[in-house]
Amino acid sequence: MxxxxxxxxxxxxxxxxxxxxxxxxxxxxxxxxxxxxxxxxxxxxxxxxxxxNLNARALASTRTHVVGVIVPSLAQHIFSDVLRGVYDAVQPTPLRVHLGNTHYDPAEEERLIGEFLRHKPAAMIVSGIDQSPLARSMLADAGCPVVQMMDLTGDPIDRVVGFSHVDAGYKMTRHLIDQGYRRIGYLFLVGWMNTRSVGRLQGWQRALEEAGLYDPSLLMTRTSKDPEGQSRQQRGEVITPLHARAGLRELLAMTPRVDAVFCNNDPLALGVLFEAIAQGLRVPEDLGIAGFNDSDMILGAHPSLTSLRTPRYEIGFRAVEEALAVIQGQPNPEPIIDLGTEVSFRKSTDRCGRLPMDEAVGRT
Amino acid sequence: MxxxxxxxxxxxxxxxxxxxxxxxxxxxxxxxxxxxxxxxxxxxxxxxxxxxNLNARALASTRTHVVGVIVPSLAQHIFSDVLRGVYDAVQPTPLRVHLGNTHYDPAEEERLIGEFLRHKPAAMIVSGIDQSPLARSMLADAGCPVVQMMDLTGDPIDRVVGFSHVDAGYKMTRHLIDQGYRRIGYLFLVGWMNTRSVGRLQGWQRALEEAGLYDPSLLMTRTSKDPEGQSRQQRGEVITPLHARAGLRELLAMTPRVDAVFCNNDPLALGVLFEAIAQGLRVPEDLGIAGFNDSDMILGAHPSLTSLRTPRYEIGFRAVEEALAVIQGQPNPEPIIDLGTEVSFRKSTDRCGRLPMDEAVGRT
DNA sequence: ATCTGAATTGGTAGCGCTGTCATTGTGATT
DNA sequence: AATCACAATGACAGCGCTACCAATTCAGAT
Structure with a gap:
């Protein structure tokens, strides 16, 4: 030497x-x-x-210890949590992470997958289940374990770790119905539409239909006002509570008897809460509010906000564990791993026994 | 072939x-x-x-296109924004990013730096200016450009991109004084102390001292209640608005005549706002509230929250650009790049001419 | 005693690329 | 015309590691 x-x-x-x-x-x-x-x-x-020397090893063995991780956004805290899980799970292993950000652009996702596969990764971890046909086939032929994460599907490329957004939307809506709410609106920003959001929406609709409460005018989809081609997501913008304030106003104008709002995510729930405060609506008596993800930012709200806890950190962690198990030849026989969700029940929907539903309906 | x-x-x-x-x-x-x-x-x-084949190239040339990026946390949206800038800046270049998360642990930072340097990175980008002596010397001998980011210093290892936290804290405090606030508290969680937070605190103190308004009892440092060794930051916990609510209660109990609170970051400001709402305090009349970072989560608050806009995305982007310039032999002659900050003035501190300061002081 | 095969170790030959020379050809200089 | 400088291209070797195959040893079987 x-x-x-x-x-x-x-x-x-x-x-x-x-x-x-x-x-x-x-x-x-x-x-x-x-x-x-x-x-x-x-x-x-x-x-x-x-x-x-990892470069030499990779060159000689055409096999690396790199895990390609592809997320649609770095701006949303959702994926920060997932990445935290990924990095924590990777730390004690010889694996390294290569991170790619698609900005919710399928073409960029294809490009990144192609780029990453050139390095013969040990595994690929991608977000969502709605890859393009080309992306799917590239991953299927990758010759390495592929883990899709966040959403569940009956037809994974290889394996999938996540939870059902449909079930999650259904579960929260059932919770609101059980709390006595009857006109349950859904707040949703079209600029950020993706299969996961649509899943929650479907769960909401199904729960309402089952209860005989569904009415299309309860759905408030705010379209991005910007007429440019790209969606807001692709431009790196992030949903803020501000987006929800006008959304709630429009929903109340369109469908005055709304007594609860299920928000597609927590920033929206926060915005709805502020709008309710601004309008002097009582929460949860006049208006129930539910968020989605149970993210840190809503802890401490007054009244405290009900949300749906999603196992984001766990998904990232588990995705790495699954990939590692396959690499080491001891794969979990079950390729679909449902980590489930849970309603974090707090004051913003806690109307039980406090206010007869008929009164609430009569407020306008 | x-x-x-x-x-x-x-x-x-x-x-x-x-x-x-x-x-x-x-x-x-x-x-x-x-x-x-x-x-x-x-x-x-x-x-x-x-x-x-990048592995072959790296092996043959002992020079790579990898940029080592080290951040203290993936849980805080602050660093998501920085990383977004980093990844966007890297995309059109041949560079690749290797990301490391120190969990605010200096030993882990040293380990990661050592690990990354073994790969002969093209550049290193690290967060903060308070690296340990060992980490500093490793980086100084790295033989590649080193960019420290987030904070400024007169003594960078190589180059630094950021803003002065002292100036930022000073600027916001001046703003509050100019708005007529006189008993300006500072809310700060000890569990998350770091040099950047301390800088803001110093700026606050200096501005108050200059104006003859300083009083130690205006500082509310909440200690983590958990007696375990590790700080909360290291355990991956994140500051939530909830932490601020008890903080404000204690501050008001300790120093009843407080008429404004400068919060060390935005989640705390949100929590203070909710606590003010819960206590029936009028904002900004009874209590002014200012946050720090001007993050997305506070947009849409009611009343809208004043905060200090920090150029987080730009810092990440610029750090990569600086590194690239050095690699390509055309370095910016100025090694210290101050991207500045700005007060985002909104309703939560907008008391000008609306309420005589003496009235506000007398509320209790 | 010979054979067989498993367990263990070594040798050769690259993986794909680039550093460091050496070589060639061209026009300018004296 | 001889010399030089320089631009353009090529040859060789090797970065550090591992795939592949060969060699060795030794226990147990024949």
């Missing part, structure tokens, strides 16, 4: 009195070498502070 | 009727080859769909 260089496998081998290739085996597949050799090599590694 | 393989530089060279090394030059340093050759090689690249 020259003084100016970091030690190489050859240096380790020399110190351990074996050939470089044997040292390689002792390090990578310790099970197939003798105990004595393994100990000698490990001691040499320790002594020299040897760290394998 | 064998059918089962992606094309290599040799394939390109064969098609362009030149040697592989010449093809390499045509691709990497097009300026030094003849126009004719360059065009032949480019045509071959295009035709074969050739993409260089």
């Amino acid at each position: 020259r003084a100016d260089r970091r030690p190489t496998l050859t240096d380790v081998a020399r110190l351990a009195h074996c050939s470089p290739i044997t040292a390689s085996r002792a390090i990578n597949t310790p099970g197939i070498v003798s105990v004595d050799l393994r100990e000698r090599v490990m001691a040499a590694v320790e002594h020299l502070g040897y760290r394998p | 064998r059918a089962d393989r992606r094309p290599t530089l040799t394939d390109v060279a064969r098609l362009a009727h030149c040697s592989p090394i010449t093809a390499s030059r045509a691709i990497n340093t097009p300026g030094i080859v003849s126009v004719d050759l360059r065009e032949r090689v480019m045509a071959a690249v295009e035709h074969l769909g050739y993409r260089p």
